[in-house]
Amino acid sequence: MQIPLSGGCFCGALRYTLSAQPYGQANCHCRACQHATGGAFAGVVLVPTEALELKGEYTEYTAPGDSGHPVSRGFCPRCGTTVFAHTARIESMRPVYASTLDQPEQFAPSLDAWVDFAQPWVLMDPALAKYPRDLPAECAGLPAPKNRKRRGQE
């Protein structure tokens, strides 16, 4: 991606810049992202926490994610656009919702996550790696576990 990237909510009151390359780019099919964005799934740019600079007010709504851990989603209190998320157990990374980028065409997902929760009316790109549940650790800036197996690679 071309860094720095900028983006924000629909009304422009909540803005952000991304100052480093993301750890990854993914389509998230979890139910919480479906609800929070009103979409079938959410494109998320997985950015190092320190590289995300927010400007403007936001409200956070916290609920258990499909992982069972609390996940907060930051949204503009004026227009309601969900802009980013924050998983309590992963402090190293913040998912930023790709549709809020000023240049959303820069988004290029490499995988689908939480596909166990994907809607049957969603057509996924078969070329992208599929994760039944959570994202791989590298996408959160964490070391990859050894001997990991991925669906379709066994």
Ligand SMILES: [Zn+2]
């Ligand atoms: Zn707004």
Ligand SMILES: [Zn+2]
């Ligand atoms: Zn999600």
